[in-house]
Amino acid sequence: MNDKIKQLVRPNIIKMDGYKSARDEYTDNQGTFLDANESPYGINNRYPDPYQNSLKAELSVLKSVNPNQIFIGNGSDEIIDLLFRVFCTPMQDKCIAFSPGYGMYKVSASIQDIEYIDVKLTNSFQIDKAALEPFFEYQNIKIIFICSPNNPTGNIIDHEDIEWILKTFKGIVVIDEAYIDFTESDSWITKMKKYDRLVILQTMSKAWGLAGARVGMAYTHPAIVTLLNKVKPPYNVSTLNQKAALQAINNSRVADIQMKAIITERKRIYKALNHIESIKRVYPSESNFILIEVDDANALYHTLIKQKIIVRNQSNKIKGCLRLSIGTPEENEQLLDALRNTNTQPIPFSEYGLTNNPDLINRH
Ligand SMILES: Cc1ncc(COP(=O)(O)O)c(C=O)c1O
Incomplete structure (x- = not known):
């Protein structure tokens, strides 16, 4: 050896x-x-x-x-x-x-x-x-x-x-x-x-x-x-x-089509999440999930759970963060609708700013 x-x-x-x-x-x-x-x-x-x-x-x-x-x-x-x-x-x-x-x-x-x-x-x-x-x-x-x-x-x-x-x-x-x-x-x-x-x-x-x-x-x-x-x-x-x-x-053609569908959805959801005012930050992703930061991750997690939408609460690892797996277009729409309709206080537009990393959209 x-x-x-x-x-x-x-x-x-x-x-x-x-x-x-x-x-x-x-x-x-x-x-x-x-x-x-x-x-x-x-x-x-x-x-x-x-x-x-x-x-x-x-x-x-x-x-x-x-x-x-x-x-x-x-x-x-x-x-x-x-x-x-x-x-x-x-x-x-x-x-x-x-x-x-x-x-x-x-x-x-x-x-x-x-x-x-x-x-x-x-x-x-x-x-x-x-x-x-x-x-x-x-x-x-x-x-x-x-x-x-x-x-x-x-x-x-x-x-x-x-x-x-x-x-x-x-x-x-x-x-x-x-x-x-x-x-x-x-x-x-x-x-x-x-x-x-x-x-x-x-x-x-x-x-x-x-x-x-x-x-x-x-x-x-x-x-x-x-x-x-x-x-x-x-x-x-x-x-x-x-x-x-x-x-x-x-049958790898099937996996290939599904993989591409997930990537397309990830890109679409990334943009959509960036238009939801209660989300402070959307992290760019090269995976089949997206990390978001909100004011109160625990509250949002439980609000989603009540609607039977289950995401991963990461706030014990990264403050205020939830990890969203990319699902089918229908599942993703369900998630986006729920996120748009949560009662989290919107952040005033005047407080928006960019971080040092231009890839990261920071809405503190
Ligand atoms: C980074 C990473 N490695 C390994 C695994 C485990 O993968 P497997 O299902 O092959 O055990 C996961 C599962 O989520 C993962 O996220």
């Missing part, structure tokens, strides 16, 4: 033997199978392919990577958890992530008793290099999570800053691209050749419309794929879920 990667792995994971399933021991798919204590009856009686080879073959064409650079998890949340299990020794190692950001990095770190270092993003939700750099001197920081486009803010993280992290930080750099299909920015997959310690997470839960199927992907160095395989439950992605993912890829 590549030494730079090996020295980052938990020593017990290097030493242990992974589980050998029946399908590891006999890999041909022809024969009379009496080796896995399956039922001989039924349509889903056989265990799934533990390495999801058909799905990886399709993904490898789609993403122009080798199948041995792909790991598939039961959602990308499973992969986040597995990365901690592979690289971080409980009560010893640490990880870094940015806030506001996706909550599961911290939860998975806590489950494994890994110290979680939270570095605040700047006011424009970019990486604060001066705040981050001192941590590179710390011992035992194994993983940095970067979410781009970021959830819940919706923006892309500057490529130069990520490149700087990849060059400066010696641990594993995870770039979570759950929302990459909604932006015109390039995926970091193209940089995999250059950086061995890079892990790119993508998912079929968003643009592919398969949140219910639980299929997430890591694109990374083959040695990291091998380590993830060693630690994962043997049959982590069900046959039904593998089939659902394959079907979606074979």
Whole structure:
């Protein structure tokens, strides 16, 4: 194994033997199978392919990577958890992530008793290099999570800053691209050749419309794929879920149309939200959601709930903010109507102003 990667792995994971399933021991798919204590009856009686080879073959064409650079998890949340299990020794190692950001990095770190270092993003939700750099001197920081486009803010993280992290930080750099299909920015997959310690997470839960199927992907160095395989439950992605993912890829025109519809709606809603006076700020988004700031996010959240419109209250992460997922045009109209008709006090026109960032419409 590549030494730079090996020295980052938990020593017990290097030493242990992974589980050998029946399908590891006999890999041909022809024969009379009496080796896995399956039922001989039924349509889903056989265990799934533990390495999801058909799905990886399709993904490898789609993403122009080798199948041995792909790991598939039961959602990308499973992969986040597995990365901690592979690289971080409980009560010893640490990880870094940015806030506001996706909550599961911290939860998975806590489950494994890994110290979680939270570095605040700047006011424009970019990486604060001066705040981050001192941590590179710390011992035992194994993983940095970067979410781009970021959830819940919706923006892309500057490529130069990520490149700087990849060059400066010696641990594993995870770039979570759950929302990459909604932006015109390039995926970091193209940089995999250059950086061995890079892990790119993508998912079929968003643009592919398969949140219910639980299929997430890591694109990374083959040695990291091998380590993830060693630690994962043997049959982590069900046959039904593998089939659902394959079907979606074979029918990718549908996902493409839906993805474009979501982007078109996002642009329309962004403009419409900017005309609602009670909304103080609408953050530009390259994702399938939009973050808004209002005077009283809790009150608005509950007003919407009363109308059975459920958005995500982010005010505990970012003051006054709600995150609105882009729905169908009808759902979005329902939301916009409700927002237009709330009783929140309008801000006097004379108080409108622009922030330093011309992209952000600030109505303080
Ligand atoms: C940034 C980010 N990463 C990962 C996930 C989890 O995705 P999955 O459904 O593949 O587990 C989400 C889900 O909302 C997310 O927002």
